Amino acid sequence: MSNTNAPTVYTAADATGDYRDMLLRLMTRQLYAETATAEVFGRSIGVAPTWREKHLAAEFALEEAQHSQMLCNLLADLGEDPESLIANRPAAASFWNVDLDNWLHIAVFNFTVDRAGSQQIMEYRESSYLPWAEKMVVVLEDEEEHYKNGVENLREFSSAPEQLGKFQSVYNDMLPITLKRAFGRPDGPDNEFCLRTGLKRHSTEDVINRYLIEMRSYMDPVGLKFPPLERFAAENVHLVDSTRQILNSLL
Numbered sequence: 001m002s003n004t005n006a007p008t009v010y011t012a013a014d015a016t017g018d019y020r021d022m023l024l025r026l027m028t029r030q031l032y033a034e035t036a037t038a039e040v041f042g043r044s045i046g047v048a049p050t051w052r053e054k055h056l057a058a059e060f061a062l063e064e065a066q067h068s069q070m071l072c073n074l075l076a077d078l079g080e081d082p083e084s085l086i087a088n089r090p091a092a093a094s095f096w097n098v099d100l101d102n103w104l105h106i107a108v109f110n111f112t113v114d115r116a117g118s119q120q121i122m123e124y125r126e127s128s129y130l131p132w133a134e135k136m137v138v139v140l141e142d143e144e145e146h147y148k149n150g151v152e153n154l155r156e157f158s159s160a161p162e163q164l165g166k167f168q169s170v171y172n173d174m175l176p177i178t179l180k181r182a183f184g185r186p187d188g189p190d191n192e193f194c195l196r197t198g199l200k201r202h203s204t205e206d207v208i209n210r211y212l213i214e215m216r217s218y219m220d221p222v223g224l225k226f227p228p229l230e231r232f233a234a235e236n237v238h239l240v241d242s243t244r245q246i247l248n249s250l251l
């Protein structure tokens, strides 16, 4: 399902009423994700095993900080105070449920969580709120590099069966949380509102499925599986049938 008929909103002053409220919710969610991710990569400089990895972590931390700053500016234009929004965000480690002192956790994070964010940003790049859509072009270019490295990390870990087993076990914990934190509920009135107003062009169900199909294309060749469905149930992740089918295809 996609909708491209909603009117474009060109300036902050033109974002009003329910549209503005929903815009603020989506942008705050992205602000949370970008700032928490900046902190994860910043901390990971210390735990990365090689200089090449440390340098990449530093580069990614800077880029995530730049993404965060773009959101701060967009929110300030809408009359919000970004500092007070960020002050209400849970700590980065608990927000993503990741152990910041563990390189394996960082590698799984890079492959899993960071990419889920990109799939949301692909929607925002096409958003009816033009000031936001325009800024997301460069963000997505950075994110392509982050994901390339995430896939690279997966390939390295999966070259030894024992390492792949460890990667799998962290992934089993992280993917259900990611679906919940990065995408929210796959149905309901908010979803319909976003489609009607063009704040998003695809339903959350479609975005989640697109993400999982992309993930599967990198998992399948190296032997990584989706987490057992019980793991999603344990985290109270609501899965629609189409999503369940994708997960079932590589358990």
Ligand SMILES: [Fe+2]
Pocket: 034, 037, 063, 064, 067, 139, 143
């Ligand atoms: Fe980012």
Ligand SMILES: [Fe+2]
Pocket: 037, 064, 114, 142, 143, 146
């Ligand atoms: Fe990223």
